[in-house]
Amino acid sequence: MNSANPSFQIAPASLSDLNALRELDRICFEQDQWPLIELIAVLALPGIIRLKAEVEGKMAGFIGGDTHRTEGVGWVTTIGVLPEYRRQGIARALMLAGDEAMGQPVIRLSVRRSNYSAQRLYSSLGYHYAEVWHRYYVDGEDGLVMEKNNLKND
């Protein structure tokens, strides 16, 4: 990480982070905001991993992952970093910590076709394109499913 930037810590998140997560979700996902019930679920349901990145006690980033959706596959269901904390390696660190916490042989996620910055992040972590979900997002944009196989050394 750039030493000019404040350092961050990764820690488990909980329901007490609901307000901060709501704000982060609103800012990071203009078109794809989650309803309140989904935000509560990601912070509280079993079988879900939830990690936050904090800078000076403030939530700067968040990752949620689901280990129950598909056998042997962990799904990254959300990852976001507040704009003022981007390009400091926070999402990369959250992805690595989330992967470890899910502990699954395969990790998958979906990303908007136009979201090049996120796709670059995932490619740099060893994810490859696995599937297209046509018109998956609310405005009809395709979702690209990207996948990482933790059992391979590629």
Ligand SMILES: CC(C)(COP(=O)(O)OP(=O)(O)OC[C@H]1O[C@@H](n2cnc3c(N)ncnc32)[C@H](O)[C@@H]1OP(=O)(O)O)[C@@H](O)C(=O)NCCC(=O)NCCS
């Ligand atoms: C995508 C997102 C999570 C990246 O967060 P971040 O903390 O800035 O990412 P990192 O600093 O860890 O970046 C790691 C690498 O990803 C790639 N990357 C990240 N943002 C990028 C951008 N805007 N342009 C090009 N590459 C980018 C780069 O390879 C980067 O490494 P580098 O900085 O050494 O070049 C963040 O931009 C975000 O929250 N976007 C809005 C929400 C979103 O799109 N989430 C993903 C939904 S699928």
